[in-house]
Amino acid sequence: MKYFQTFLKYRYLLSNLIGRDIKVKYRRSVLGILWSVLNPLLMMVVISTVFSVLFKGGKFGETNIPFHVYYLTGATVYNFISEATSTSMMSVFTAAPLIKKVYIPKYIFPLEKCLFAFVNLLFSLIAVVIVLLASGIKFTFTMLLFPIPLLLALVFSIGLSMLLSALTVFFRDIVHIYGVFLTAWLYATPIIYPITLLEGNKKLMLIMHLNPMYYFVEFFRKVVIYNTLPNWQFTLVTVGVSLLMLVIGILVFRQKQDKFVLYM
Amino acid sequence: MSNAVEISNVSMRFNMAKEKVDSIKEYLIKFFKRQLLFEEFMALSDINITVQKGEVFGLIGLNGCGKSTLLKIISGIYKPSTGTVKVNGTIAPLIELGAGFDMDLTARENIYLNGSVLGYSKQYIEEKFDEIVDFTELHQFIDVPMKNFSSGMVARVGFAIATITKPDILIVDEILAVGDFLFQEKCEKRINELMSGGTTVIIVSHSIDQIKRLCDRVAWIEKGKIKMIGAAEEVCDLYTSAK
Numbered sequence: 413m414k415y416f417q418t419f420l421k422y423r424y425l426l427s428n429l430i431g432r433d434i435k436v437k438y439r440r441s442v443l444g445i446l447w448s449v450l451n452p453l454l455m456m457v458v459i460s461t462v463f464s465v466l467f468k469g470g471k472f473g474e475t476n477i478p479f480h481v482y483y484l485t486g487a488t489v490y491n492f493i494s495e496a497t498s499t500s501m502m503s504v505f506t507a508a509p510l511i512k513k514v515y516i517p518k519y520i521f522p523l524e525k526c527l528f529a530f531v532n533l534l535f536s537l538i539a540v541v542i543v544l545l546a547s548g549i550k551f552t553f554t555m556l557l558f559p560i561p562l563l564l565a566l567v568f569s570i571g572l573s574m575l576l577s578a579l580t581v582f583f584r585d586i587v588h589i590y591g592v593f594l595t596a597w598l599y600a601t602p603i604i605y606p607i608t609l610l611e612g613n614k615k616l617m618l619i620m621h622l623n624p625m626y627y628f629v630e631f632f633r634k635v636v637i638y639n640t641l642p643n644w645q646f647t648l649v650t651v652g653v654s655l656l657m658l659v660i661g662i663l664v665f666r667q668k669q670d671k672f673v674l675y676m
Numbered sequence: 677m678s679n680a681v682e683i684s685n686v687s688m689r690f691n692m693a694k695e696k697v698d699s700i701k702e703y704l705i706k707f708f709k710r711q712l713l714f715e716e717f718m719a720l721s722d723i724n725i726t727v728q729k730g731e732v733f734g735l736i737g738l739n740g741c742g743k744s745t746l747l748k749i750i751s752g753i754y755k756p757s758t759g760t761v762k763v764n765g766t767i768a769p770l771i772e773l774g775a776g777f778d779m780d781l782t783a784r785e786n787i788y789l790n791g792s793v794l795g796y797s798k799q800y801i802e803e804k805f806d807e808i809v810d811f812t813e814l815h816q817f818i819d820v821p822m823k824n825f826s827s828g829m830v831a832r833v834g835f836a837i838a839t840i841t842k843p844d845i846l847i848v849d850e851i852l853a854v855g856d857f858l859f860q861e862k863c864e865k866r867i868n869e870l871m872s873g874g875t876t877v878i879i880v881s882h883s884i885d886q887i888k889r890l891c892d893r894v895a896w897i898e899k900g901k902i903k904m905i906g907a908a909e910e911v912c913d914l915y916t917s918a919k
């Protein structure tokens with residue numbers, strides 16, 4: 413109850429900080445919005461050119477989905493989690509001057525970066541819509557469920573960001589380690605290769621099912637391009653992974669936050 | 677009459693690592709060589725102070741004795757290493773004015789930004805906006821980026837925002853020394869106003885005259901320990917004569 417009141421008290425600060433980030437990114441350059449749509453599209457063109465040569469223009473996923481659609485839907489989710497967590501990581505540490513001067517609930521900083529990344533995600537969804545239309549994918553009502561996997565990915569990102577931002581205060585160099593980890597995570601998730609590639613290999617499939625990113629990416633693809641609903645087990649695991657990460661993040665953050673000022 | 681602030685057995689230990697250990701590699705090396713001994717520095721040790729409701733309480737002491745640290749602990753910015761602080765009521769800390777000011781933004785934008793940092797709602801800032809600007813007397817500069825302000829002007833804006841609320845407990849750290857003499861008078865008047873409304877005040881100042889004039893009781897802190905607590909006159913006289 414007390415925590416909730418504090419959160420309400422500082423919600424204007426939260427929206428102010430997000431507003432400032434949005435202003436810097438989108439208002440200062442007219443091309444801001446255009447870039448956040450063009451960037452994933454150009455990336456998609458590059459990757460699909462490379463991979464259509466490698467895989468000889470094969471169809472991807474469970475149905476006849478063109479590679480670039482398969483890639484873009486996966487990359488959109490991955491990019492969101494990657495951006496949210498890597499910008500959050502430094503957020504507490506860079507807020508040191510503020511944290512040492514006034515009382516502010518410190519979780520505001522990673523939370524703000526995650527929400528800002530979510531705003532960027534919404535803009536990059538424009539690219540997804542354009543590609544879906546251009547690729548002749550038919551509209552289905554299942555598509556309207558797209559916010560569910562994205563919101564779950566947001567919950568997961570907030571948890572992971574709280575964990576990472578707390579640890580970064582004590583060990584500055586995990587920023588670099590996490591950068592490498594993110595690249596590995598991209599390749600460990602079926603984003604640029606079809607999941608069917610792994611289906612013969614039991615060990616790899618097991619690892620895949622331990623990879624949280626897999627659930628968000630596949631959930632999003634299922635509703636947006638496969639026109640299927642995930643079964644209840646899949647849904648339960650995705651929800652469970654998100655909430656578990658959030659709880660871990662909150663617990664670690666809470667346990668460490670009083671010591672932050674001593675290390676900044 | 678109940679207490680506004682109860683400080684019991686508060687100690688504050690800072691890490692004064694000579695070389696900062698902030699990478700995992702260094703940490704592991706030091707850990708295995710068993711060198712992970714932070715040089716600990718006690719900024720405050722075993723502080724006990726009770727401030728009554730409506731009281732004006734002063735803290736005096738030499739540079740680096742721990743006054744600002746104590747105020748930050750009372751305001752919740754720092755958590756004490758040991759001991760507890762009980763606070764009854766809302767706090768307005770005037771410790772570091774203008775926290776979060778973005779000098780590229782105008783004074784108007786910064787009033788909203790700094791207000792939100794202090795936990796004010798948007799609606800509240802809108803209501804009080806004119807009052808804040810009136811107090812700063814900077815009407816013609818309100819849409820100028822604050823990087824073009826003099827330091828006194830910045831301080832005016834910071835002070836005006838921080839004192840717009842009527843808190844139960846006001847915490848003041850040496851900020852009365854900002855601005856020209858007219859503005860200093862105005863600040864002191866504002867603080868007097870807040871005090872007359874029954875607000876509890878905890879104040880740090882190096883101006884012993886000011887402390888004598890404003891405070892009921894004073895604590896003299898020396899090297900992180902309380903040297904003396906008592907009536908303002910008495911403590912101040914001993915402090916100034918102890919050279």
Ligand SMILES: Nc1ncnc2c1ncn2[C@@H]1O[C@H](COP(=O)(O)OP(=O)(O)OP(=O)(O)O)[C@@H](O)[C@H]1O
Nearest residue numbers: 673690691719737738739740741742743744745746
């Ligand atoms: N974040 C910190 N990390 C390490 N040491 C600190 C930190 N903050 C304060 N100290 C140390 O604690 C001691 C007390 O500092 P503090 O700012 O409370 O002094 P002060 O009494 O307010 O002095 P002044 O009169 O100069 O304002 C100082 O020796 C300072 O070096």
Ligand SMILES: [Mg+2]
Nearest residue numbers: 743744745849
């Ligand atoms: Mg000080």
